[in-house]
Amino acid sequence: MVAERAKVSRVAVSRAFNPHTSLKPEKRALILRIAQELNYTPDRAARALVSGRSHSVGVIVPDVCSPRESQEIDALTTALQNEGFATLLFKTQTDMSMDETLLTYMKGFNPDAVIAFVENIPPATLARVLDQAVPIYVHYPLEGQPETGVLAADKTLHDQLNVMQRNGIEQAVALLQGYGARRIAYLSGLPRSLASVAREQTLRAVMADRGLDEPIVFSGDFTYDTAYAATVDLFRVGQGADAVFAANDVGAFGVIDALRHEFGLRVPQDVKVVGFDDIEQSHWKSYSLTTVKIDLAERVRALVRLILRRLNDPGAPAFVETLQTRLVVRGTVG
Amino acid sequence: MVAERAKVSRVAVSRAFNPHTSLKPEKRALILRIAQELNYTPDRAARALVSGRSHSVGVIVPDVCSPRESQEIDALTTALQNEGFATLLFKTQTDMSMDETLLTYMKGFNPDAVIAFVENIPPATLARVLDQAVPIYVHYPLEGQPETGVLAADKTLHDQLNVMQRNGIEQAVALLQGYGARRIAYLSGLPRSLASVAREQTLRAVMADRGLDEPIVFSGDFTYDTAYAATVDLFRVGQGADAVFAANDVGAFGVIDALRHEFGLRVPQDVKVVGFDDIEQSHWKSYSLTTVKIDLAERVRALVRLILRRLNDPGAPAFVETLQTRLVVRGTVG
DNA sequence: CGCAACAATGAACACGTTTTCACGACTCGT
DNA sequence: ACGAGTCGTGAAAACGTGTTCATTGTTGCG
Secondary structure: OHHHHHOOOHHHHHHHHOOOOOOOHHHHHHHHHHHHHHOOOOOHHHHHHHHOOOOEEEEEEOOOOOHHHHHHHHHHHHHHHHOOOEEEEEEOOOOOOOOHHHHHHHHOOOOOEEEEOOOOOOHHHHHHHOOOOOOEEEEEEOOOOOEEEEEOOOOOOOOEEEEEOHHHHHHHHHHHHHOOOOOEEEEEOOOOOHHHHHHHHHHHHHHHHOOOOOOEEEEOOOOHHHHHHHHHHHHHHOOOOOEEEEOOHHHHHHHHHHHHHHHOOOOOOOOEEEEEEOOHHHHOOOOOOEEEEOOHHHHHHHHHHHHHHHHHOOOOOOOEEEEEOEEEOOOOOO | OHHHHHOOOHHHHHHHHOOOOOOOHHHHHHHHHHHHHHOOOOOHHHHHHHHOOOOEEEEEEOOOOOHHHHHHHHHHHHHHHHOOOEEEEEEOOOOOEOOHHHHHHHHOOOOOEEEEOOOEOOHHHHHHHOOOOOOEEEEEEOOOOOEEEEEOOOOOOOOEEEEEOHHHHHHHHHHHHHOOOOOEEEEEOOOOOHHHHHHHHHHHHHHHHOOOOOOEEEEOOOOHHHHHHHHHHHHHHOOOOOEEEEOOHHHHHHHHHHHHHHHOOOOOOOOEEEEEEOOHHHHOOOOOOEEEEOOHHHHHHHHHHHHHHHHHOOOOOOOEEEEEOEEEOOOOOO
């Protein structure tokens, strides 16, 4: 510790860097100035060792390449960075599931919190691997409700970030119906994905409310290629559909391309398409996708807010935040 | 430290987790078994404090959303994870530059190495902020040569990862020429981007070698929207071009969409388009882009190899790795 | 059998912080 | 003017490892 050039104890240096400690202002200023000169910053490792806080947040994703996730990571990194945290990124190996190995591995890096963009973590795994020290934020839709939630590891805690999907879906269905669509299909995401299931449930409910027949469901896995292939299958055998609702935007791109290039169908004249997310690529002219928008940036800010509050006050009652969705109308409907 | 249930000293526990220490095998096994039962892993913070190694690698990017970068981060995370490292992700604030603030901030987290997908870091900043303890791997093209390089912070070290761009560009130009293209344009990336400059230089050299006129250069910034607008400008005033070479794939998408939707031009019949990178989206049917491919996964593996070697042997002479590019032919040429 | 080399082991220390505790120097209210 | 409270300060302890050093038990070689 070289900063004792200021003729003060190491304790004083420590205090100089911690706002809420009592230290004579002029002395603090002196220490900070000298630290600046010497290019000194308090060692995070030592700090983490004694405080138990690493000031990092573990983020687990299945696939960084997916536009939706990369946008989420981007926003998350920015938000965390602004709060003095670092993003510790980890990837699940194959599918969207997460095994105990990865969780243990990540836990080894002592993240203060964990955000898992992964849906099917066995609760047993979760409970066993994590001490209560690390608040886990798993993100998935609440059962039977048209919202996604954020659930703490400890079942008694229950911080929630609710994304109300119903608004956007209602607007989309109304628009489709307005343009005369009758046979509406739903391209699911991964079959076990709770997000996809929740969207399907809400869609069914909304369509029933408006007197429409049940949707034709065909299954994808959130990727372009699978969506493309699934669309080819659907339209080759039956009479297809006159509107397709995809569980995510990338899937919608696959649907659009399959319709155009495999069957020569026009979008939106012959088939209308609606996506979900509103990712960066959705406004590209080749797709110009009408889609149900979740404001990712805002959602991530809310997430970070939740984490920070919980970290500052571990014993506080559950926090709840709610986000709305809305339809962004572009060229694939109408 | 609860693992003394095994009736051994803490030192023995430490040794049990470190392969190259002398400890009776049966005792090591016992300790590891008990550790497993107790769900114990050595504390990284303490480990980092004493060893000076955090087992994490800082990664700096301007924009995680960009497909190219997200693919790179994805591959990097996988590779690092396999080697027992974590990825510490940071974002530059606005453009592709990096200010001292961010570098200092990141340094506070003690990454063992830094990979910056950022090109214009002032050497002064670099030198001042980093101790020699952290090998910096900045990635940019070597001056006047048709390759990108990886340069260590210390100028005496000089580990290099060379990406030979010439191969792919030659194949692309030959193909364009074979289809009768004469007026070839180049859409640059960010004007100060060394990668873009290197590609332009190589393109010029190759075209001169083949007796073609100088390329028409118009400038973008690697994004879709800017590429779209720049293409509109170019084709509105002059007579345009009969082939466009874009500095990256996303830019090529913007070019294609502008040609089709603003001018009703057909790709490839009226204008041929070649990109650079071969990202995931390039095979999507709406674009089906012919592009110069860099094997990102292989490039990242090489990068990680370099870092690991340097970490194991800080004094070793410079390591050099070389990667080739090749043309992937799809639908936008021919 | 004797001596040297070597494997196995634990005690003590080091790493760079934050936190707790104790002490003196003030300020304030009466 | 005196005690109570507050502020500023540093000494010492603590955080959980890896490392060095000395000690003991063991093997190998002549």
